[in-house]
Amino acid sequence: MIHTRGLRKQFRSRKETVEAVKGVDIDIEAGELVAFLGPNGAGKTTTLRMLTTLLPPTSGTAEVAGADIVAQPALVRSRIGYIGQGNGGGHSFRVLDELRSQGRFYGLDNAAAAARAAELVGSLDLTGLERRTVGSLSGGQRRRLDVALGLVNSPRLLFLDEPSTGMDPQNRANLWAHIRRLRVELGTTIVLTTHYLEEADAEAERVVVIDHGEIIADDTAQHLKSRLAGDRLTVVVEPADVERARAVLGRRALGLEESPDADGVAVSARVDQGRQLLPVVLRELDADRVPVRAADVRVPTLDDVFLSLTGRSLREDVEVAA
Numbered sequence: 647m648i649h650t651r652g653l654r655k656q657f658r659s660r661k662e663t664v665e666a667v668k669g670v671d672i673d674i675e676a677g678e679l680v681a682f683l684g685p686n687g688a689g690k691t692t693t694l695r696m697l698t699t700l701l702p703p704t705s706g707t708a709e710v711a712g713a714d715i716v717a718q719p720a721l722v723r724s725r726i727g728y729i730g731q732g733n734g735g736g737h738s739f740r741v742l743d744e745l746r747s748q749g750r751f752y753g754l755d756n757a758a759a760a761a762r763a764a765e766l767v768g769s770l771d772l773t774g775l776e777r778r779t780v781g782s783l784s785g786g787q788r789r790r791l792d793v794a795l796g797l798v799n800s801p802r803l804l805f806l807d808e809p810s811t812g813m814d815p816q817n818r819a820n821l822w823a824h825i826r827r828l829r830v831e832l833g834t835t836i837v838l839t840t841h842y843l844e845e846a847d848a849e850a851e852r853v854v855v856i857d858h859g860e861i862i863a864d865d866t867a868q869h870l871k872s873r874l875a876g877d878r879l880t881v882v883v884e885p886a887d888v889e890r891a892r893a894v895l896g897r898r899a900l901g902l903e904e905s906p907d908a909d910g911v912a913v914s915a916r917v918d919q920g921r922q923l924l925p926v927v928l929r930e931l932d933a934d935r936v937p938v939r940a941a942d943v944r945v946p947t948l949d950d951v952f953l954s955l956t957g958r959s960l961r962e963d964v965e966v967a968a
């Protein structure tokens with residue numbers, strides 16, 4: 647559905663040259679749900695804008711929905727939906743008119759445009775809002791209208807640029823329910839960008855981590871977490887038992903660390919399958935007569951993945967909304 651090779655974008659001004667995207671190679675198959683994750687300025691939006699033909703690449707190639715983004719931009723556009731950051735219709739237009747005129751824009755006749763608009767009003771929970779002006783909608787309603795507008799041409803491939811930024815948790819959950827339904831019912835391929843680590847983790851089956859214009863990881867969230875971060879298993883013991891705890895943990899773990907803890911000394915290590923390993927470690931410590939005061943397993947997040955890849959936290963760069 648998407649195949650890019652060496653896709654690159656450079657912005658030149660008199661003062662400076664910004665290498666926004668430095669050669670992206672990616673293949674996305676039909677039906678995938680892929681999240682581009684990265685800090686501010688990583689190049690996510692620029693990549694999406696090239697794939698949707700809104701920006702010409704400086705070099706490289708991309709085939710999107712079976713058409714070339716440079717040679718056949720109109721064909722690409724007719725086959726995709728794009729929901730940008732905070733776009734949507736004009737403020738003074740009514741919701742239903744906005745949807746109908748989008749349908750006309752894509753070449754539907756009046757009757758077909760009206761039917762499609764009515765269908766989208768139903769499927770995106772916009773019922774009752776048809777006659778309201780766009781400017782009077784709440785943030786969540788507005789974003790659902792944005793999604794509806796992006797779906798008017800029944801695209802096989804949908805791009806969403808930060809679809810849930812600024813939404814409250816309830817509206818976010820609601821939007822995701824719609825996105826999931828699109829996939830299940832229509833098999834739509836979905837490519838989105840997000841700042842929200844938890845969202846990429848829970849919803850995307852494939853996470854593409856972008857930093858400084860380059861893809862630095864591309865896998866399922868689960869694989870990324872186990873391969874690049876690993877679980878952290880911690881046992882808290884008395885100071886006199888630290889060496890024995892280290893010996894037990896050290897048999898199957900990497901990166902042993904110690905830190906003071908209210909109940910003694912916390913000895914922790916990076917492990918595979920921490921939940922399964924914890925009872926084994928506890929039994930071994932018990933057999934060694936080491937009293938364990940507390941124990942836990944912390945499952946890694948995508949932020950730990952980013953940290954292990956770059957030495958920086960994604961959260962430092964990101965304003966995390968509620």
Ligand SMILES: Nc1ncnc2c1ncn2[C@@H]1O[C@H](COP(=O)(O)OP(=O)(O)OP(=O)(O)O)[C@@H](O)[C@H]1O
Binds near residue numbers: 658685686689691
């Ligand atoms: N029109 C432009 N002119 C000059 N520089 C630009 C332009 N658009 C983007 N950039 C720069 O390119 C880099 C990548 O920006 P981009 O918007 O693609 O990042 P992003 O990952 O989408 O960030 P965000 O999460 O903040 O939206 C940034 O350094 C940005 O300042």
